[in-house]
Amino acid sequence: MARDVQITIDCADPAKLAAFWAEVLDYRVQGPPEGFDSWEQALNAMGVPPERHNDASAVVDPEGAGPRLFFQRVPESKRVKNRVHxxxxxxxxxxxxxxxxxxxxxxxxxxxxxxxxxxxxxxxxxxxxxxxxxxxxxxxxxxxx
Structure with missing residues (x-):
């Protein structure tokens, strides 16, 4: 059974980590939804308060072959070695x-x-x-x- 896979990474700064991994993997930061020129514009239109604009980010393979990496803000910091890397x-x-x-x-x-x-x-x-x-x-x- 074939499935698409997304890798989700908990973090403190989704935008910073997304930019880092985009460079590492030759990915690109996922653009805003259709009809919007920027994420700021899209999030404002959705009613997301400015302090929540960096709650999530994602990077995608421009060729569509690799998995999407999704970065989500969490309140706790990393404490131990990753179980998956x-x-x-x-x-x-x-x-x-x-x-x-x-x-x-x-x-x-x-x-x-x-x-x-x-x-x-x-x-x-x-x-x-x-x-x-x-x-x-x-x-x-x-x-x-």
Whole structure:
């Protein structure tokens, strides 16, 4: 049975996280509903008070192949390691040191966007594929894989 999947991420600043993940994944922040030039215009027309304008945001794959990521504001902060995380395929088809170099280069590009490099995990048998553990601007773990 085929299903569409949306990934929902609880956060403190949906707009900031949406902008970050749009850059990481080559996605785009989802535009406002048809008939509106901006989200501010749409939310005002819907009667959403200004202090609630950043309650949610989303990013979408411009080619329509990947899942939508939905960011929703929650009052509590992140406290423990994620039970589910994203693996960003930053070195497809590469192995060994070429793979690890590509992952390090990707990590270097993400740090100025607000990511934090947590650690490098070297390739180890039997999988032979290392990865770089990162966190997004709100501390959610993800792997460059």
């Amino acid at each position: 994203l693996d960003v395929r930053a070195a497809p088809g590469l192995t060994g040191e070429a793979r690890m170099s590509a992952l390090e280069a990707a990590a270097d590009l993400l740090v100025p966007l607000g990511a934090t490099r947590v650690g490098r995990y070297e390739p180890a048998p039997p999988l032979e594929a290392g990865h770089v553990l990162m966190t997004d601007p709100e501390g959610n773990e993800f792997c460059l894989d």
